[in-house]
Structure formats: structure tokens, C-alpha cells
Amino acid sequence: MNDDLTRTMAGYRAGRRDALLVLHEALTTELRHFFLSGHVPGASTEDLLAETFLHIHRARRTWREPLSVRGWALALARHVRDKRLRAARRASARRRLRGWVSRLWPRLLRPLPGARPRGLQDDVRFPRLTRWVVLIATLVLPGAGICSAQDPAAPNVPHVRAVDRLAREVLESAAALSPTVARLIERLQQSDVIVLVETGALLTANVNGLAHVFAAAPGVRYVRVLLRLPNDRRDLMRVLGHELRHALEVAESPDVRDSASMASFYRRVGVPRAHDNYFETDAAVRTGAMVARELVGKR
Numbered sequence: 001m002n003d004d005l006t007r008t009m010a011g012y013r014a015g016r017r018d019a020l021l022v023l024h025e026a027l028t029t030e031l032r033h034f035f036l037s038g039h040v041p042g043a044s045t046e047d048l049l050a051e052t053f054l055h056i057h058r059a060r061r062t063w064r065e066p067l068s069v070r071g072w073a074l075a076l077a078r079h080v081r082d083k084r085l086r087a088a089r090r091a092s093a094r095r096r097l098r099g100w101v102s103r104l105w106p107r108l109l110r111p112l113p114g115a116r117p118r119g120l121q122d123d124v125r126f127p128r129l130t131r132w133v134v135l136i137a138t139l140v141l142p143g144a145g146i147c148s149a150q151d152p153a154a155p156n157v158p159h160v161r162a163v164d165r166l167a168r169e170v171l172e173s174a175a176a177l178s179p180t181v182a183r184l185i186e187r188l189q190q191s192d193v194i195v196l197v198e199t200g201a202l203l204t205a206n207v208n209g210l211a212h213v214f215a216a217a218p219g220v221r222y223v224r225v226l227l228r229l230p231n232d233r234r235d236l237m238r239v240l241g242h243e244l245r246h247a248l249e250v251a252e253s254p255d256v257r258d259s260a261s262m263a264s265f266y267r268r269v270g271v272p273r274a275h276d277n278y279f280e281t282d283a284a285v286r287t288g289a290m291v292a293r294e295l296v297g298k299r
Helices: 002-014 019-036 045-058 069-108 128-140 165-177 179-189 233-251 259-269 282-295
Strands: 160-162 193-200 209-217 220-228
Touching: 002 019, 002 069, 019 045, 019 069, 045 069, 045 193, 045 209, 045 220, 160 165, 160 179, 165 179, 165 193, 165 233, 165 282, 179 233, 179 282, 193 233, 209 233, 209 259, 220 233, 233 259, 233 282
Parallel strands: 160 193, 193 220
Antiparallel strands: 209 220
């Protein structure tokens, strides 16, 4: 069994994309038991599994024989679990600090005794503690108005999530500046598709973004969206809108559950590009152009 798994991993490292399905079948049970053995606040087991297999896909070229495939995969799963636990602790600390600030805010913003009314153009003297609280709140709570995917108190777990900091900034900016992106996110929120957005290098020339289904479980499918770097921030937002449209096309097609069925789907509904083996849809092209127009003149 271990020899078969080693050969499968070697094939996957060499570029056999179908080997991921074999690895998924061989490792899922053991990884699920690992995640069930320790509670991670605000994260489902299937969510943690999907993120682990995303890490396996991204780190596949770091594996070397005779390293145990199971041990290597468990190390990645432990990294995913520890990262989520750290995020949960940070979210809990932010909630406690928000509660503390909200309770003290009325007292902290009270001017010092004896201070005379001043004009709106003047500074009002506040106690020194007020200035420290405002500074701490600014540093620790930069995204206080945005629900975190790891925050169990969030009313709805977001279906469109960022994997890295730049992707989060692009996602937040695009949702705020482009009504088209905001509508796509809203529609994906009502679907069974979870979109993980990340930024990074792409080896394929003339491709600014990719979207593909990399995992599926009962009631949920996971789509990875990769935005090409280096690229202009506005262009990243345009490509994001384009790829979110592809994610919505997947969401509207329940039969698309892996790379093979996704390739078959786009061969059926897409238009082949002239210079490579990728397929495109008119809806995605129009969406990208619409986002670009919406961003004109906005900062």
C-alpha cells in the first residue's frame, strides 16, 4: 500500500493531475480522524480537509522519496490545524478587545473636566489613556467591520475567501468598488461552491488567472482561483471578476465536481483560445470588461 502511494505521489509530482484523486481516496480517512481528534473553533472538518489538499497540491514538488507520503501529508495537516487555531485565538482576542473598547468608549471620549467648548477646527483634549486605546484599536482591529471566515460569531461563513494577504486586499477592494464583483460574491454565497482566492506565479504565458475545481464533498465543492503575479492591482481585480464568473458557471453546473468534469464542461460550453489549450466563455470575458469599466476613476 505504501509503495503504491509512493508511486502515486511520484506521478503527481511529475504532473499527473489525476493522481490527486487517488491520493484523496487514500488519505482522506486518516486526515479526517486527525482533524476530529482536536477541535478547531469555527472550522468544519471538510473545510480543513480541503485546505490540506490545497497545500498538498501547492507543495507537491517539495516531496522527495523515501519520505513517507502519509507522514508528509499529516505534517501539512498539522500546519493547517495550527494556523486555524492561531487565527481563532486572534479572533477571540479581537472580540474581547472590541467589547472592552465599546464599554469604555463613552467614558474615554469624555473631555477632561473644566475643558471649555471649542470650535470644530480645534482639537479637544482627551485623557492620555484615550489616545492609547485609539492607537491599539487601530493596530489590532484593522478589519473590525469585516467578518472573518474563522470567526464562529460571523452570521454567515463567506463562500469566497482569500488565502493570502494580497488576495484579501484585492477581494475586499473589488467587492467595495465593483458592483459586478459584489453581485458575483452574493450569488456564490447562495451556492454549494467555496472559492479560495490566492495570488502567485503562473508558468503558462498569456494567462492572468486560473480557476479549477480541486476537491468536492457531499454538499460542497471547492474552487481554487489563482491570480497571476506580478500584475497591477486594478488588473488583479478585473481578473478576479473574470474568474469569479467561471466559479459561478461551475456553481450552476452540479455535475462539475473535479478537474476532468470541469474540462469536459468547458469543452462543451466554452470557446477554445487560439494560442493555448484553455477554453473561454463570452460571459467571463464580458464580466472582466464590465469590472474594468466600473473601476475607471475609482481609487
